[in-house]
Amino acid sequence: MISLDDIIKARRRIRDSLPPTPCARAAQLSRQLGCELFIKCENLQMTGSFKVRGALARILQLTEAERAAGVIAASAGNHAQGVAWAAQKFGVPATIVMPETAPLAKIRGTAAFGADIVLAGTGYDAAYARAVELQRDSGATFIHAFDDPAVMAGQGSAGLEIIEQLGDFDLVLVPVGGGGLAGGIATVIKQTRPGVQVIGVQSARVPSMQASLAAGAPTPVPPAATLADGIAVARVGVHTYPQAAAWLDGIVTVDEESIARAILTLLEQEKLLAEGAGAVGIAALLDGVVGDPAGKRIVAVVSGGNIDPIELAKIVERGLERDGRLAHLRVVVADRPGSIAEVAGLVARERANILQISQRRDAAEVGLREAELDLTLETRGLDHVTGIVQALRDGGFRVR
Missing domain, CATH: 3.30.70.260 (ACT domain)
Structure with missing residues (x-):
């Protein structure tokens, strides 16, 4: 497990390259929900997602020999762009294996940072298996999307920024896929603000962390299509699971209609573009599955904004119809x-x-x-x- 000190050190390594993202007050939603709601805008990262934090933290720990051999990663999109950007910045060759079903916007975004793209399979697991094969043949360093202590520490740096930006608050809502972001943020918050609740939010179609915490060990769930494709991880990590089990106060899930509604609400009311995975915290608030928000100071982490334009158009039209x-x-x-x-x-x-x-x-x-x-x-x-x-x-x- 990573410690608070690990996260502080990771923050020091990456802070010169990654300025803090805003933690902005959501004025319209605060009035609607009767609370003080703040949005940690990880969708405003230069790659559109928090994933760049962990990717950069890991690449900065490579030896010169490892940098020369290059890096390889598997991702549906956000981690791919994070690794590609960090590798390009420090002159490290990068190969990214992405599912054939990955949104075109994310494939193009990754290629724009100079990475070699390999498309394999119809989901993350197939892409991961192909990346492992390529890593074995090439000798490149594999950078996991979440199940790596250095990556987790980098992702957890967002929690340090929340504390610096807000000071006091009552509840933090964090999207959960593999568990790196949620585990890292929860480690920071619970060790510095033990009275604050940290709740993870998952898609009801792929509730792998919820199932794992209920079973007491990493437990796979069937893969499924979801608007929250960035957190559609069928099995959480061996490193991320104990971190989440130790520090998260609980997991809630939201359905597809709620995710779509949250995307449209953020866009229309707060002028903020979020992908499905990034909007699940807002969906949980709008659904009321995290209790009555009235009178509380709440932080919702919007983890990414890399949404496919065609999918966004469908969500907007469906929301207007509803x-x-x-x-x-x-x-x-x-x-x-x-x-x-x-x-x-x-x-x-x-x-x-x-x-x-x-x-x-x-x-x-x-x-x-x-x-x-x-x-x-x-x-x-x-x-x-x-x-x-x-x-x-x-x-x-x-x-x-």
Whole structure:
């Protein structure tokens, strides 16, 4: 296990290259939740994730011979970019093995830092197995994404910054995948502020640390697809598990809808871009699974912001649909001139905006002299949608 002193030393090594990230007050969410909420913005790291802390701390401990032989890592994206950036900064050759399913933005981001990219398998475990093979053949130093004491110490440096930036607080929420970040931060917080709660947050689809703590030993869970791909680790580490078991106060999980809602909430209310793994702490607060936040000073670690633009667009659209600000209607009209204009006029009178409209005459639900309109509307909320539907029905139209 790493000690507080290990984390302090790691911070000294990396601080000249990595300035502290902000720990900003989330004004809108603080009002909504009735607490003082602060966001540790690890998404603002130069690689978009906390992972660069551990990667840099490990690379700075390499011998000259090890630097010459290069480094190799396996990652779905964030650790990959951290290793690639740190290796490029200090002139160390780097090979990164990434799953074939890794987001294109993360693959491109890693390649931009000069690393050689190898794509293998459909998940982290397959990429890891391939990286181990390549390491054995090449003699490069393997830099684990979390299960390495030097990496854990570097990741834990975020906890030292939180204390320096805020002083007193009541609760820290940390995303948990392999457990390096959570174990490192919890070590710092619990040894310097023992009264503060440190809660880890995982995706309900891949709750490997929760299962391990319940079993009393590292315990694998089935791999699964999740919006929080950065923490979708099926088995926690042999180094990270005892660290988390010793210092974390507990683990909670959040589902996919909650993660998507948290991403949209951070973007819309706090103007902060978070990936799924980075948003789980906010999801836990919005879900209420960490108790009543009222009156507390809370820190949520947003661990990364490297989200695929296509995925982000889907999340935004789905969130708008859920809130009733984006509505999809099917309206059956008479197949005659002026029918579409009548529908558009009714929608306009209800003060909604038509974003998209299309017409079909071959839909199974319509008659020979009818047509079906597909409408996508920008609306003010669910009550507004209900009013629009009623207005269309009152106008004699069939609406779905």
